[in-house]
Amino acid sequence: MEVTVFIICSVIVLSGALGVLIARNPVHAALFLVETLFGIAVLFIMLDATFLAAVQVVVYAGAIVILFLFVIMLLGVDKAEDLGIEPISGQRPLTIIIGTSILGLVLTTLLISVNGPTGTLAPAPEPTTNTKNLGETLFTDHLFAVELTALLLTVAVVGAVSLARRIKGPLQPLPIVEAVSDEEIEVQETKDVE
Amino acid sequence: MEVTTTWYLVLAAALFTTGTVGVLIRRNPLVLFMCVELMLNAVTLTFVAFGSALGGLSGQMAVFFALVVAAAEVVIGLAIIVAIARRHPTTAIDDFSTLRG
Numbered sequence: 201m202e203v204t205v206f207i208i209c210s211v212i213v214l215s216g217a218l219g220v221l222i223a224r225n226p227v228h229a230a231l232f233l234v235e236t237l238f239g240i241a242v243l244f245i246m247l248d249a250t251f252l253a254a255v256q257v258v259v260y261a262g263a264i265v266i267l268f269l270f271v272i273m274l275l276g277v278d279k280a281e282d283l284g285i286e287p288i289s290g291q292r293p294l295t296i297i298i299g300t301s302i303l304g305l306v307l308t309t310l311l312i313s314v315n316g317p318t319g320t321l322a323p324a325p326e327p328t329t330n331t332k333n334l335g336e337t338l339f340t341d342h343l344f345a346v347e348l349t350a351l352l353l354t355v356a357v358v359g360a361v362s363l364a365r366r367i368k369g370p371l372q373p374l375p376i377v378e379a380v381s382d383e384e385i386e387v388q389e390t391k392d393v394e
Numbered sequence: 395m396e397v398t399t400t401w402y403l404v405l406a407a408a409l410f411t412t413g414t415v416g417v418l419i420r421r422n423p424l425v426l427f428m429c430v431e432l433m434l435n436a437v438t439l440t441f442v443a444f445g446s447a448l449g450g451l452s453g454q455m456a457v458f459f460a461l462v463v464a465a466a467e468v469v470i471g472l473a474i475i476v477a478i479a480r481r482h483p484t485t486a487i488d489d490f491s492t493l494r495g
Contacts, residue, residue, distance in 0.1 A: 206397045210405050217412040217432050226424045233428045236409075240435050243402065247446040249454050252438075252461075259461060264431065264468050271472045272424060275479045295418040303411040310403040310440065314447075330454075337451050338458065349462045356466035363473035366480075 205246060213239035230268045237261045251331040402443035410436035421486045423475050427468065434464050 212235060219232030237260045244253035338346055409432060416429030438457045445453015 202397050203395050206401060213405065214408060214412070217409055217416075220425065220428050220432060221412060221416045221420070223425075226422055229425050229428050233431060236432060237435065240439055243405075243439060244442055246397070247402070247442050249442050249446070249457075252442065252454055252457055255458075255461060259465060260431075260435075264465060267468060267472060268424060268428065271476060275476065292419060295415055298418065299411050299415040302414050303407055306407040306410055307404065310407055311400065313444075314400055314403065333451055334454060334458070337455060342455060342459075345459060349459060352466055353462065356469050360469045360473040363470070364476045 202246065205242070209239045209242045209246075212236070213243070226272045227269065230265050230272065233268075234261050234265050237265070248330065251334050399443050399447040402439060406436040406439040406443065409433075409439070421488065423487050424472075426487060427471055427475075431464065431468070434460065 216232045216234075216236030216239060219235065220229045223229040223232055237256060241253040241256040241261075244250070244256060413429045413432035413436060416432065417426055420426055420429065438460055441453045441457045441460070443453075445451065445456075
């Protein structure tokens with residue numbers, strides 16, 4: 201039973217990840233991302249991390265992906281991307297080599313550490329009271345980190361608002377990039393296509 | 395047959411590699427961000443798997459904070475993309491090399 205659920209979830213997670221990788225349209229990529237996130241939420245439940253599974257669905261699938269979709273729609277960049285373009289020649293073969301080596305590296309590290317020192321952690325709590333235990337640990341042992349997190353979120357919100365703010369009125373114009381004109385960019389892009 | 399921690403770690407490694415390859419080959423900045431999310435999720439899966447293997451809540455605690463940092467990172471990143479995309483309507487990552495808006 202457990203093996204079946206794990207295999208189904210793995211297929212869902214990896215197919216979603218591959219979908220993000222090869223989807224031409226950013227909207228489809230965002231939907232494939234949701235698929236992956238749901239698969240990981242089910243895996244969290246299998247690992248007795250029920251609260252994190254709920255947070256995964258609410259925060260990731262609910263908030264972050266919606267934010268992605270909002271930006272895609274706002275910018276109107278939901279056009280299909282031509283995946284045939286290779287900006288740097290030899291990029292794809294190099295990526296395959298780099299990807300394989302990273303996979304080997306990560307796998308080796310993780311599999312070595314499985315049999316590594318087990319350490320001593322807090323006694324295993326009851327799975328049924330996962331949320332209660334998390335909350336207690338969060339607001340006792342990790343209180344300072346929680347406060348820092350609050351600060352981080354505030355800074356992020358203020359930064360996002362000031363970055364995305366549209367400057368109104370005759371304020372001084374932003375410096376214009378004078379490096380290349382649009383025609384030169386187009387000439388470059390046609391060269392890249394060739 | 396039983397699902398061990400190793401299975402989760404292999405899945406997380408595959409997911410992380412997929413994200414890395416995506417960051418290396420895609421040109422749309424939004425899709426790049428989604429691939430970064432894939433990598434972050436692979437790492438959180440590793441944290442939870444190790445935490446479950448060792449017992450205790452430390453792994454889940456780490457994931458909790460990673461989640462918050464990921465949310466903040468996405469907000470800032472998307473704000474930067476919106477600010478730059480106002481000037482360069484063709485949002486390909488090559489246009490972002492100066493980061494001057």
